[in-house]
Amino acid sequence: MIEFTLWDIIRNLLLAARWTVLLSAVAFAGGTIVGLLILFLRISKRRWMRQFAEYYIGLFQGTPLLMQLFLLFFGLPLLGFRIEPWTAAVLGLTLCASAFLAEIWRGGVQAVPLGQWDAGSSLGLHYLKQLRLIILPQAFAITRAPTVGFLVQLIKSTALTSIIGFEELVRTSNAINNATFEPFTVYGFVALIYFALCFPLTRYAKVLELRTLKH
Amino acid sequence: MGYALDFGWLNDAVSLIASGAAMTIFLIAVSAIAGIVLSILAAAARRSRHAVLRQGIAGYVELVRNTPFLVQLFFIFFGLPSLGIRLDPVVAAILAMTLNMTAYTTEIVGAGLDAVPKGQREAALALGLRPRVVFMKIVLPQALKVIYPALTSQIVIMMLESAVVSQIAVRELTYEADMLQARTFRAFETYLIVTLVYLAMSIGLRRLLIAGGNRMLAGGVS
Numbered sequence: 001m002i003e004f005t006l007w008d009i010i011r012n013l014l015l016a017a018r019w020t021v022l023l024s025a026v027a028f029a030g031g032t033i034v035g036l037l038i039l040f041l042r043i044s045k046r047r048w049m050r051q052f053a054e055y056y057i058g059l060f061q062g063t064p065l066l067m068q069l070f071l072l073f074f075g076l077p078l079l080g081f082r083i084e085p086w087t088a089a090v091l092g093l094t095l096c097a098s099a100f101l102a103e104i105w106r107g108g109v110q111a112v113p114l115g116q117w118d119a120g121s122s123l124g125l126h127y128l129k130q131l132r133l134i135i136l137p138q139a140f141a142i143t144r145a146p147t148v149g150f151l152v153q154l155i156k157s158t159a160l161t162s163i164i165g166f167e168e169l170v171r172t173s174n175a176i177n178n179a180t181f182e183p184f185t186v187y188g189f190v191a192l193i194y195f196a197l198c199f200p201l202t203r204y205a206k207v208l209e210l211r212t213l214k215h
Numbered sequence: 216m217g218y219a220l221d222f223g224w225l226n227d228a229v230s231l232i233a234s235g236a237a238m239t240i241f242l243i244a245v246s247a248i249a250g251i252v253l254s255i256l257a258a259a260a261r262r263s264r265h266a267v268l269r270q271g272i273a274g275y276v277e278l279v280r281n282t283p284f285l286v287q288l289f290f291i292f293f294g295l296p297s298l299g300i301r302l303d304p305v306v307a308a309i310l311a312m313t314l315n316m317t318a319y320t321t322e323i324v325g326a327g328l329d330a331v332p333k334g335q336r337e338a339a340l341a342l343g344l345r346p347r348v349v350f351m352k353i354v355l356p357q358a359l360k361v362i363y364p365a366l367t368s369q370i371v372i373m374m375l376e377s378a379v380v381s382q383i384a385v386r387e388l389t390y391e392a393d394m395l396q397a398r399t400f401r402a403f404e405t406y407l408i409v410t411l412v413y414l415a416m417s418i419g420l421r422r423l424l425i426a427g428g429n430r431m432l433a434g435g436v437s
């Protein structure tokens with residue numbers, strides 16, 4: 001058995017936390033891009049597009065993220081893609097994040113008064129320009145707090161990727177725990193690291209919320 | 216390519232999937248009820264005169280809301296035995312789910328309590344009702360009516376998140392799926408079916424809760 005000092009445990013956990021941060025950042029960026037596409041479908045004038053986006057969002061919000069990860073991890077190889085835990089983790093979290101973000105932003109778009117669309121038309125702007133110059137900036141401004149709130153949820157969700165074998169914080173802590181038999185210390189520190197990542201964001205979301213309420 | 220989906224194993228698996236789903240329903244039923252009762256107490260205590268109580272509950276809520284459920288579960292199941300508290304997997308799962316649920320619903324219930332106009336409480340007190348009766352009969356019912364949709368969502372979210380307790384070998388739906396795919400070597404088909412079961416359960420649970428709310432809460436769910 002290898003001897004682990006407390007510092008060894010903390011150092012290894014902090015090194016593993018880099019992967020948690022990286023995965024969260026990549027999934028949030030990917031989720032933003034795909035989420036925008038879903039948002040466009042969700043608020044489109046065509047019924048079938050709206051319907052599709054609604055089912056897409058309902059599917060991801062109505063099933064466990066763990067199942068979504070399993071389906072990607074075991075499903076994509078059947079289609080002939082070679083897939084590593086990292087790919088499945090990024091893809092799964094991106095798709096899931098896109099559904100949640102699209103739904104948050106849809107709320108923002110619907111909160112923008114209809115007169116803003118009319119004003120855009122009367123200025124001679126076509127649909128996409130109205131959206132880009134008038135509607136979306138206001139919708140994003142309203143939904144900044146829930147978007148940051150969702151980022152916290154996303155960071156916590158990355159813990160699930162340990163189950164499909166991605167070497168992030170939780171998976172590393174399982175390995176360290178198996179070597180040291182000090183679950184109380186190990187999982188206690190893991191919780192603290194997640195808390196240190198998430199708490200400032202939670203606070204920031206609260207500040208943003210109060211700021212939007214004031215306006 | 217060239218892979219053909221095979222659902223031939225499904226006939227023998229139905230009873231296993233059903234018993235897994237029953238366990239998932241049991242877990243969420245127990246932890247939802249316990250969580251809501253506890254969060255009513257916690258939300259009331261959060262608004263009490265005792266500063267220690269207020270800060271303790273605020274700290275608990277922040278701690279739970281800013282760490283992953285999986286880590287909370289591992290801490291309770293693997294970490295507590297070193298303090299001499301050894302829990303059965305099912306008990307550990309229920310404890311973790313209840314503690315997690317309570318933290319989220321405390322915020323929701325609190326928002327509901329704040330939404331009840333102050334005059335309601337003052338009027339009831341002026342009629343000579345005792346503070347406890349005022350809370351139980353006047354403030355709480357009005358608060359529950361406002362927050363019922365949010366509570367419903369939180370229960371469904373918790374049900375979906377309970378998939379994680381398969382990791383400490385609680386024999387719920389995901390655990391049975393893991394066992395099935397290990398035996399049939401049909402991982403994708405197994406998880407596909409189980410995902411659909413979860414989808415049906417979350418839609419069903421939401422409908423059930425909304426129907427129940429319309430019946431129980433006077434005037435229906437807002």
